[in-house]
Amino acid sequence: MSLRERQRRQIRAEIQHAAFELFARDGFDAVTTEQIAAAAGVSPSTYFRHVRSKEDLLLDPVREGGAGIATLLEERPGSEAADVALAQAIMTRSTTLAAAELEQWRAAFRTAPHLLERVALITPEHRERLVELVAQRMSRDPETDSNPGLLVHLMLAAAEYGYLQWLRSPNNRGATLAVCVEGALAAVLDDRWKTDNRTQRA
Known part of the structure; x- marks a missing residue:
């Protein structure tokens, strides 16, 4: 696996982890993509490069x-x-x-x-x-x-x-x-x- 692919997977995993914590705490519908991006420490544009929905x-x-x-x-x-x-x-x-x-x-x-x-x-x-x-x-x-x-x-x-x-x-x-x-x-x-x-x- 290339360094770029490893980095991509790491960012995706961090976004996913942040999302799960927010969903479990606040509920799926109440959590925004901006909140997930902030919790994962990435910009909204980076979030949308790694997550479709x-x-x-x-x-x-x-x-x-x-x-x-x-x-x-x-x-x-x-x-x-x-x-x-x-x-x-x-x-x-x-x-x-x-x-x-x-x-x-x-x-x-x-x-x-x-x-x-x-x-x-x-x-x-x-x-x-x-x-x-x-x-x-x-x-x-x-x-x-x-x-x-x-x-x-x-x-x-x-x-x-x-x-x-x-x-x-x-x-x-x-x-x-x-x-x-x-x-x-x-x-x-x-x-x-x-x-x-x-x-x-x-």
Whole structure:
């Protein structure tokens, strides 16, 4: 990664962190872009070079997390079944953020409940790549066989449900994002994956 890209990501992360704190304290609708820029220590023009909208500040963590699923799937053992490999890739990506960061994001998101239905784990382009990778593992042609696409859509829908369940759940219930996503995936997979996943955590 170039120095410029690292700097860009750092500025974006600082803006996001400032926004989450303000959203959690004052509410999503009450916070202005000028307030976010000031809290992040950047000018409004710098803010708008890095952020398209306030909504994206809340939704992008899900999209960014989903962007790595295809890479993680490619790195799974070639002998692993398509459903198990995809589930493990999703689980790995869902556990990359620190607990404190996740809680801050959840607190901020709760002030914008109208955005919950827009939570999408992956972009259409990355979804297509996942279908291709799953089709390869299944030795099927995604152009003529709908099974790879159905598997990807089903698994992503389950994972997105897990994200929504976690975002909506009270803090004192102790259900982590990983637990919610794992439970949602387990509901659509067979006992083989559940056993493998418990073994890996042991």
